[in-house]
Amino acid sequence: GQNIDQPTEMTATEGAIVQINCTYQTSGFNGLFWYQQHAGEAPTFLSYNVLDGLEEKGRFSSFLSRSKGYSYLLLKELQMKDSASYLCAVRPPGYSTLTFGKGTMLLVSP
Amino acid sequence: GAVVSQHPSRVICKSGTSVKIECRSLDFQATTMFWYRQFPKQSLMLMATSNEGSKATYEQGVEKDKFLINHASLTLSTLTVTSAHPEDSSFYICSAKGVGGETQYFGPGTRLLVL
Numbered sequence: 001g002q003n004i005d006q007p008t009e010m011t012a013t014e015g016a017i018v019q020i021n022c023t024y025q026t027s028g029f030n031g032l033f034w035y036q037q038h039a040g041e042a043p044t045f046l047s048y049n050v051l052d053g054l055e056e057k058g059r060f061s062s063f064l065s066r067s068k069g070y071s072y073l074l075l076k077e078l079q080m081k082d083s084a085s086y087l088c089a090v091r092p093p094g095y096s097t098l099t100f101g102k103g104t105m106l107l108v109s110p
Numbered sequence: 111g112a113v114v115s116q117h118p119s120r121v122i123c124k125s126g127t128s129v130k131i132e133c134r135s136l137d138f139q140a141t142t143m144f145w146y147r148q149f150p151k152q153s154l155m156l157m158a159t160s161n162e163g164s165k166a167t168y169e170q171g172v173e174k175d176k177f178l179i180n181h182a183s184l185t186l187s188t189l190t191v192t193s194a195h196p197e198d199s200s201f202y203i204c205s206a207k208g209v210g211g212e213t214q215y216f217g218p219g220t221r222l223l224v225l
Contacts, residue, residue, distance in 0.1 A: 042216040102153040
């Protein structure tokens with residue numbers, strides 16, 4: 001099975017940097033995804049990591065360490081619109097499905 | 111690219127009626143579509159996976175006779191909630207994955223309220 005842990009809530013101020021961690025314990029692994037979900041809306045894709053290392057995409061970066069079962073999403077130059085829930089999702093080998101964590105609610109304040 | 115639409119966006123119905131939700135991939139062919147349900151302040155829970163032209167695979171605890179899924183073409187999947195009850199009220203979200211693709215792209219969701 002899959003067990004995915006991420007903090008429930010985080011707060012940060014506009015312009016700052018925030019790191020959202022995700023740890024997973026799985027019977028297998030074939031990729032980790034980060035999604036952003038604003039309240040009442042569907043998730044939007046942010047990043048995909050399958051190999052160790054850092055993937056940078058604009059203000060957002062995602063890091064993966066497969067040996068540690070650990071990933072983080074780094075958000076730079078925070079904006080008010082970044083207030084949302086950030087979902088970590090793991091894909092097991094041989095399947096196209098995803099298992100989602102409970103999400104981290106990020107609140108960005110002025 | 112990779113746009114997924116859902117219709118309707120919101121529906122209110124009486125208990126006992128059936129509701130059909132459509133999920134379409136607009137600019138790509140979706141060999142696999144997924145249906146999720148999300149209760150308030152909860153994470154996405156996968157209900158079923160459907161591949162075009164074959165029967166859907168349901169997750170444990172999801173009644174296949176209550177949640178009918180049809181994936182008749184590479185761009186359309188439908189979820190029918192049969193004999194809906196108030197406890198079926200939720201946010202239903204579909205996602206789609208293209209041929210050889212790694213990423214699931216989500217539709218905007220359908221909010222169902224059963225009175």
